[in-house]
Amino acid sequence: xxxxxATTLLQGAVQDVASDVVSALRGGDHVRVSxxxxxxxxxxxxxxxxVRVLGADLLLPHVLFRTPPAPETLTVFRETVEAxxxxxxxxxxxxWSHWAMRRTLRRLDPPTTGPPGTDATAEPDARxxxxxxxxxxxxxxxxxxxxxxxxxxxxxxxxxxxxTVDVARGFVRAVRRRDWQQAAGAGxxxxxxxxxxxxxxxxxxLDFVELMGGTDPRVALQAQAARVIRAAGAxx
Numbered sequence: 001x002x003x004x005x006a007t008t009l010l011q012g013a014v015q016d017v018a019s020d021v022v023s024a025l026r027g028g029d030h031v032r033v034s035x036x037x038x039x040x041x042x043x044x045x046x047x048x049x050x051v052r053v054l055g056a057d058l059l060l061p062h063v064l065f066r067t068p069p070a071p072e073t074l075t076v077f078r079e080t081v082e083a084x085x086x087x088x089x090x091x092x093x094x095x096w097s098h099w100a101m102r103r104t105l106r107r108l109d110p111p112t113t114g115p116p117g118t119d120a121t122a123e124p125d126a127r128x129x130x131x132x133x134x135x136x137x138x139x140x141x142x143x144x145x146x147x148x149x150x151x152x153x154x155x156x157x158x159x160x161x162x163x164t165v166d167v168a169r170g171f172v173r174a175v176r177r178r179d180w181q182q183a184a185g186a187g188x189x190x191x192x193x194x195x196x197x198x199x200x201x202x203x204x205x206l207d208f209v210e211l212m213g214g215t216d217p218r219v220a221l222q223a224q225a226a227r228v229i230r231a232a233g234a235x236x
Contacts, residue, residue, distance in 0.1 A: 013050035017058065018217035024061035025224040031061055031073050051080040056100040056146035057221060059108055063149060064228050074109055081105055093143045095124035096156060100146050103154075126155035130162070137163060138170020142185030145222055148192055150229055157192075164193045168200050175205065180213035184222035191226040203230070 024031045051058055058077055062069045069077070086098045106121075129137060137159075141148075147156050160167060167189055174183035187206045190196050206223050213219030 010046060010049055010053070013046060014053045015217055017050050017054050018221050021054070021057060021060060022217050022220045022224055025064070025221070025228055031058060031069065045083075047076065048080045048083050051076055052084050054218075055097045056104040057225070059104050060146070060149075060221075060225060062108060063104060064225070064232065069108055077101070078105060078109065092124060092126070092128055093140060096126070096144050096147065099124055099154075100144070103152075123155050126159055129156065129159040134163070134166035134169050135173065137166055138174065138186050139182060141167060141170075141189050142174070142182040145185035145188050145225075148185075148189045148225075148229075150192065150232055160189050161193055164190070164195050165197070167193065168197055171200070171202075171205065175209060178212070180209050180216065180219045181222070183209045184213065184219045184226075188222045188226040188229070191229045 020031050059069055059073070061067070081098070081101050084098070086094045103121075129140060132140065141156070141160055144156055147154060148160075167186055171183055171186040171190060174180075174186055184206065187202060187209060190200070190202055196202060206226055210220055210223035213223075
C-alpha cells in the first residue's frame with residue numbers, strides 16, 4: 001500500500017512539473033517547478049525523482065527560447081543529475097536520458113561539466129536503433145523525445161534521420177493504438193526530420209493527439225514542443 005501511495009505521489013509530481021513546462025512553452029516564461037515544491041514535504045528524493053522522469057525536458061523552454069532558467073530550477077535539475085547516475089548495466093534509454101540531462105546542464109550552466117576525471121560528452125551506444133524494428137524504434141524515440149531539439153546532433157538523432165519513413169509509420173500506429181504519449185513523442189521527432197510524407201498530415205495529427213490526450217500534460221508538452229520547433233524552423 002505504501003509503495004502504491006508513493007507511486008501516486010510521484011505520478012502527481014511528474015504531472016505538475018510537466019504542466020509547468022507546458023505553461024512556459026506556451027508563454028515563453030520561466031519553468032517554475034511547482035510540482036517539485038509540492039512534494040518537498042514527502043522528501044527531497046521524490047522531488048528529484050519527478051524531475052528525473054521528465055529529464056532534460058524540464059529545461060526545454062530555456063533551450064528553445066534561449067533564456068536563463070531560474071536559479072532554483074537549475075539547482076533542482078543539477079541535483080537530479082548528480083543523484084541519479086545510471087548504472088553500468090542500465091538500459092540504453094536510461095543512459096541516453098541521463099546524457100541528455102548532462103548535455104542540457106552544460107549548455108545552460110557551462111561551468112558545471114561533471115565530476116573531475118569523467119568524460120561528460122561521451123555518447124552512449126545507439127547501434128541498437130539501427131537494428132530495431134520500426135515499432136521498437138518509434139517506442140524508443142518517444143521515450144527519448146527530450147533529445148529532439150533543433151540544431152543538436154547525436155547518434156540517436158542521426159538514427160532517426162536515417163529512418164524517417166519508419167518513424168512516420170510508428171506515429172500512425174501509435175495514433176491507431178491510442179497511445180497518445182508515444183504518438184506525441186514520435187510527432188516531435190518528425191517535426192525535426194526531413195522528407196516526412198505530406199500525406200501524414202503531421203500538424204493536424206499532432207493537434208488530434210493533444211486533443212485526445214485530454215488532460216495529460218506530458219502529451220501536451222510534446223505537442224507544444226513540436227509547435228515551437230516547427231515555428232522556429234519556419235523563421236529560419
